């Protein structure tokens with residue numbers, strides 16, 4: 648059994664305040680027995696392309712040092728949401744992953760940038776400021792291997808499939824869907840990735856702040872390998888907790904053996 652906690656943080660424009668609040672809620676989750684704690688996408692800055700440059704830090708800057716200390720102090724694996732990272736003049740949306748003694752065990756730079764245009768509803772062009780990451784991310788923990796993606800990455804099923812086929816028991820996405828696509832797709836995509844790959848899937852959002860320029864959907868959620876929602880919440884600040892039973896994943900994979908029944912001989916030309 649692994650206990651997972653998603654910290655649906657109410658993110659403000661004050662970085663220090665966000666770091667302090669994150670530390671408090673991570674400790675609260677750890678005190679309730681969490682082994683792995685997740686923060687949301689852009690957990691220490693407002694979300695929006697107008698904020699990335701102002702809030703950006705180098706990988707080993709103030710935010711990374713704070714996350715390392717939080718993981719160590721609370722003795723948890725920490726999937727540290729994301730923050731805008733700058734390296735050699737380029738900006739990335741980056742998740743850092745920490746072990747129980749505060750060592751960096753992985754980084755994921757958002758691979759699929761959130762560029763969409765739904766007329767009259769939402770236009771977002773991350774690629775105006777950000778560069779995409781070029782690697783898929785798997786981290787090894789004492790609880791097993793975990794795949795990590797960020798938000799829009801969840802729409803690309805190949806990432807979760809590759810993680811599952813490389814042995815990951817869970818795919819975890821710090822995210823920040825919005826009030827247009829959130830109600831339609833947030834839970835659906837998590838349940839789809841879970842049932843496709845018979846793995847646990849979790850997505851952690853910021854809480855909704857209606858005074859901010861971007862209104863996050865909230866509803867941080869954990870889904871089991873059969874596609875069942877194990878835990879979720881509404882839009883306010885909350886900690887969402889779930890026990891992940893690895894036996895359930897094994898049972899799902901034994902009783903519906905799709906991973907062995909795939910016909911890769913027929914799918915060879917999918918990228919053409």
Ligand SMILES: O=C(O)CCC(=O)C(=O)O
Pocket residue numbers: 688760761797798799800802822823824825828829832
């Ligand atoms: O895919 C979506 O609808 C939302 C994605 C998003 O908000 C993000 O990538 O930050």
